Amino acid sequence: MKTIVLALSLLVVCSFSFARLSDGKAHLKLKGSQIVASVDDGFHFNKDAPAALVMGEESIDAVKKDAKEFVFDATKAQKKTFTVNYYVCDDKNTVCEAHEEKFQITNGKLVAPSGATATVAAKAASDAKVVEAPLKKNKHGFYEDSFHAALKLAAKEKKLLLVDFNAPWCPSCIRLESEAFGEPEFIQATEKFIKLSLNVDKPALKDISKKYGIKGIPTMIVMNAKGEELTRILDFKPAPVLAKEIAIFQASNKATLTELRKKADAGDLDARKVLADQSYAALKFEDVVKWLVPTGEQSLLLANSEIRVAESAFDKDKKNAADYKKTFEKWIAIFPHSIDAIEWRPDLMKLMKGESKEVSAEVKKIGAENIAEIQNLLGNEKARAETFAVNKFGDMTGFEKAELLSQQVETYKLMNETKKSEESAAVLAKEVATFDLSVERPGQVLVALPYIKAANMKKDAQEWLEKLLKANPDSDVYLMKLVGFHMREKQFTQALPYAEKVAVMKSDSALYYQRILADVLKELKQKEKAMDVINKALAMPEAKLESNKSVVTGLQDLKKSL
Template sequence: MKILISIFALFFSLACFARLTDGKVQVAVKDNKWTATIASGFHFNKEAPAALMANGKEISPSTKEEQKMVFDISSVAGKSYEISFYVCDDKKTVCEEHKFAYRSEAGLVGDKPLKAVRKELPVSSKVHVNSHGFIENNLEAALLKASKEKKLVLVDFGAPWCPACVRLETEVFGTAEFKKASKKLVKLALNADMQTNKEFGEKYAIRALPTLLILNEKGEELYRILDFKPAPALVAELKSVLSKKLTSLADVQKKAEAGDKAAMTFMAEQAFNRLDLESAVKWYAKVGEMNHFYAYSEMGLAADKDLKDQKNRDAYIAILKKWIQKQPESYTAITARNDWAGLYEDKKKIPAELKAELQKNLELLSGFALSEEKTKKLFAEWKVSDLAPFEHEEILATLHTSSTAAQNEKLADAVKAQLQQSLQKKNLSVDRPGEILAGLPYFRKAGLAKEEGEWLQKLVTAYPDTYVYHMKLSAYYVRQKDFTKALPEAKKAVELGSDLKFMNLKNLAEIQKNLKLKDEAKASIDQALSLPEAKLEKYKATTTALTEMKKSL
């Protein structure tokens, strides 16, 4: 789309005070290109995040060099948008973030600090709010609104490919009960894959998606919720935490350290939700309540160690056995038995003690598979994760794992057939895409490849402009070794998905390599290696793999 020529108001820099790098950037807009150059003695930081944000979406720069920054702005015609990047002095004494915020209204171009004018602008002109009332990808705007309205901030930190995140978006946030419960909160949605939100994820040590945070107006964390929860459960938890009128986690910690049991339980639960398993174990041990969260904290902490080391392996098995003995008929014990069996690649080497435990699993799970009432009661008591509407399928999948480990092939085959029948009768709908995504691992477990592909095709048809389903359908075709069908889906994922463009380009290059499209594969690799992600430490292995792939072509 060609950009419409209009007058935009420009506000330069976040700070309300002069900085060393202020006034060192010159900007020109021409032929759908936003071009910035830099004064002598300064440079753009190529390693730091740089992005154009519009309507909650992120666009990477087409050129990112030390002396020049270029963005293609043809797709933001008539829209409000913000461009951010970092400027450093050549002496490397400072490196400061700069933001240019444009709004699609008539007005004068000026150089007032962004913070100084934000209060004068209506919210709609500077932030994008989604259909559920969440400000999208703008922490500063959310905190400013919270400060002005004396409210707390509810942050939804997720990603469009995450099944539980999609379920929150499509099954919970639009409900009347959630909207009512969250009315007194400023709501903020942050896409974890956007480079501009990476710092937030690191600052708050977010290790799993989705993570919901409640922050005060200063951005201090007060409470954390992990994983998908249906509307009634999430609303109840929000009401509970808001009724506590928390002002500081430090205050709760002081009470916990003084021996307050309720405070200790709170600290344990919050540590678990941060996946800080070491702290969770410490607090749960002090509380003395042998619950499932304590069990998974202790088992997870032991599993994090190198299990190739016999001492660590023996310690891990001891922890699994401890919780099997403590809660022998719980789902925690059932999964612990399977995890124990998973340590043995050769099932013939499974010790007699474990064989007896696996037999208990077969008996328990066979009983649950025959009773919906017992299954629901089992998971109601477990509470670690909400598995609806796949509780029955979870029981069957777990029973299949146990029967395979016990080398009971006849039972394993029968259970697999039951799982297939159960899934084929499942009432799934593209109106609930998160449910479908959550169900796909069960389809794979059941060997229903055809049905898995059909559901992904339905999602692509229902949501053609969403990169996620093209990406997942491409991956499906790759698993089927059908690279010809995978190719157009991979290309569409790259075209639509700026968030995961780096990884999608890698997938595309691998498909092109398998189709012997060497020149196209090289071009995809070069494009991936030119992106900022290729310079990040967390993607070092992927960057190395891309470089090696190019050499092999």
């Protein structure tokens, strides 16, 4: 599990050149006429997000969507250039990153095409006409989804714009809504801003997300009335922390990124450090390295960025394993007691083990060092607080011990110490029992769920999802999470009532929800009912919308399979 607590947005038309948490964790192989996608331990596919094979103007939904495996029908993709889109999350369900890969099928293998052109989805997004809703505030004083109107208002009132890029399914976004935006500290700190909330899932807003390079949500960007970025804040932070960061910005000279780059290029070290911090918030790790290395600064910011860059190079070419290993060793030696190092060591152990089931003496030594560091922090409250206080992203308050214990479980597994791993999981279960969770803080509950599951408390995880649904009966988010929970557990009978309920809700995703219901009915061998759902769905007005083309294709393919 990672302490970078964020949930990344669904930007299917973007391709990313920097190292991200999930880069290299998914693997696609051609098996007959199907493309089978698998994912490494510690990660899973996002079943609630779109996943499709796109070729030309045709988009084909994944024919199978499990947490650890997606399957795409490539029958029609022979001798064509096509794109596969999907999303990979870490097992905390706090990181969810968009992936888009272009392929051709050559000699029975998936290969990257040369000189591939932009996908139809990308072209459609760039050509799309944005139709905005009139300005209207939500309960926290944010205007919703009206970017250009908000810019005009900011110009008229001579104010800065605070834009929150978010999505309804994102745990950290939910935390901001329920734990920060309504707090007095945040309200006071932002009273001089025009505040705007943008749902990155909405097709009409995707070009705006792309323009500002939104790779992770929640991302808050402060910009002037010209739309020029001044600063950005990534991930959930408590209201007092957000208020402090906003106050620091307000006291600055409010330079644009373009102005800062000019200063940095002229040798201004302070400008370089600000740009490095902003690049990290934008998940541009190569830029962090570029700006920080000349300063001579050795920081966790630089450490994490160098490791991500080395990881990206390794994912592209396994011959870079030695450099990747040296990068880990360098920064573990410099920051041996950090929570970052506690997370780096298991990654280093995995790298060194490779496909081998045997554990070398060197790997055991690294594991033993990690266990010692974890035990020290578990037994020293002051040291634990100081260690987690320097965490760059997210807020782990209340989850510090659980994070350490989850790392201990993972470390013992990598050492092939099964009994000790199980004992650690039992201790984690006791820690989970102390969590102060409430449906009034739903995002916090979603952050806790992976720990609950890691402690083998699946029944408790289910009960919390049911509590969230009871507290938010009109939300399709928790209905879909319960559908997904039961489907992952192969409990299709339990999934059915939730799938039926979400299928009749008014939503932009109404057509997709029909597809989910049909999937559940198919698994229950209720083919006639599944066929009826599909036929009614295909007759819906939404089925004629271009934006739902991939869902329609998925429904048609499902119909053929019945």
